[in-house]
């Protein structure tokens with residue numbers, strides 16, 4: 216298909232918390248793109264928003280937000296007013312949404328790969344070894360485990376043991392949130408399946424800032440990481456500009472489009 220796929224992580228790549236913006240001051244005019252009740256939670260630079268909307272509406276481009284957020288937290292984000300995106304990858308690859316609904320073929324592949332005996336063991340491990348903030352370990356979207364812990368070092372010290380005991384799972388910490396994700400559920404595997412089975416694009420551009428983005432970054436023909444990320448993976452270009460670094464990625468995409476799909 217004569218299309219360019221632009222698959223991008225959301226948090227810390229396109230959208231940012233107030234705390235992040237305070238820690239990484241940036242020029243620009245940041246508008247709220249996520250609210251819970253009356254509280255503003257996430258922001259996007261207005262110029263990034265304008266350019267992204269233009270790209271997403273370009274018939275040569277398929278823009279795909281790719282996030283570890285679960286369905287509920289993904290649905291809270293409105294990248295621009297009335298944004299209706301054909302595809303999205305959420306729950307770290309657990310769901311591929313098409314017009315807002317999970318593609319059943321992919322969900323079947325994901326569900327079949329989850330080992331529930333292991334899942335229960337890991338839940339017990341989390342509950343007994345960590346002082347959890349919330350009383351329960353949540354089985355988010357029936358795909359991955361999430362719990363909030365008090366002492367983050369407890370988790371960091373246990374990761375090597377967890378990796379060894381449950382090698383079919385990936386363990387990640389985001390602040391006080393600890394995640395256990397089946398190894399087959401990745402942003403990269405979902406994007407690859409979507410591209411190979413539905414989109415068959417001519418070119419794939421990916422961007423992301425975190426460890427959970429690495430596989431997706433490797434899958435891209437061209438990949439970008441914001442300069443605010445501490446990671447420097449091979450064959451991935453660093454996009455400068457902090458919370459406005461998506462402008463660099465999109466500049467690249469505009470040029471690529473003129474070159475391959477004029």
Ligand SMILES: [Mg+2]
Nearest residue numbers: 224226227425
């Ligand atoms: Mg991120």
